[in-house]
Amino acid sequence: MIYPKLFIPGPTPVAEDTLAAMGQPQVGHRTPEFSELWADVTAGLEKVLGAGKVFLFSNPATGVWEAAVRNTVKKRCLNLVNGAFSSKWHTVTDACGLACDALKKPWGKAVHVEDVDEALASGKYDAVTLVHNETSTGVMSPLREIADLVSGKYPDVFLHVDAVSSMMGTEIKVDEWRLDTCFASVQKAWALPAGFAVCAVSDRTLERSAEMQRKGYFLDFMVYENYYKKQQTPSTPSIPHMYGLQKILKDIEQEGLAARFKRHQSMAATAQAWADRHGQELFPEAGYESPTITAIRNVRGWDVNRLYEDLEELGYRMDRGYGKLRGEAFRIAHMGAVMPEDLDVFLKTFDHALDDEGEA
């Protein structure tokens, strides 16, 4: 069976040569050849993220949500919530038994520096969590500004950043922006299969982790740190994902980070212009549209369920809107291995489907 080509916000398409790279022979994870692979991948990640230290997780980002808070929150955590994923991080923080509050913004709005400033001024918090790019709403919050505020005015507060659907689709400079953790699953703009995550961790996060009690074992950053020193991972990792990362890092080096980010921005502009041409509106607050996902407010009332079926027949998988937004705001993902010409073909195919449904 030929599966439809994915234009959903994850998983995203994986290139054939990446899949081939992932199929290289297994190596023992306590051997020099493994450490060589580990060192190559880790150094590559640290370079593209501008990070002093990156850990490799053979679990998706949901696990890293838990790691970030369990390793650092002593007092109280502020979860910035402006969509489904940031809301889940709050649920996870609470489920870990940690004191936490959600600062809730309406879906479609960004988190602003002033929101964060006002909440942190209370002095109640020692950590704050931000989803940089809310995948559910296609909104990208101003990470740089928020990070400057936290590091400048609230230097004792840890800043944890979920960059799951922004990392490698837009610029993030981990150390320069003083992010305490910054992580992503790899099935978005990294263009790899799901089930693996990368996480940059600051020195002071490790210092804090060393003081923390009852943080479990599997997600304990200190355990990761001990194995990092040996150029290994704590448990048997997904070696295919590491080969995949090695390949993508080479691709990124060839494309160039600036060119990669420009490609994502230009695909976003294409998708936004397409929506506009069709009399639709953008869902995000103006000025905070994501470069990797275009969320379209369905003001024309298109029947997205029928379009979904039509596009499936034409060989594409579209998104119909996340959760409560189903039908109201659908999303077009354009990240990772998706090239501008792929997006053009998808949008033309979408136009055919609209013609067929008499909705054009």
Ligand SMILES: Cc1ncc(COP(=O)(O)O)c(C=O)c1O
């Ligand atoms: C912003 C964001 N954070 C976290 C997650 C959870 O990632 P995973 O399912 O890989 O754990 C997702 C998944 O789509 C996401 O979009």
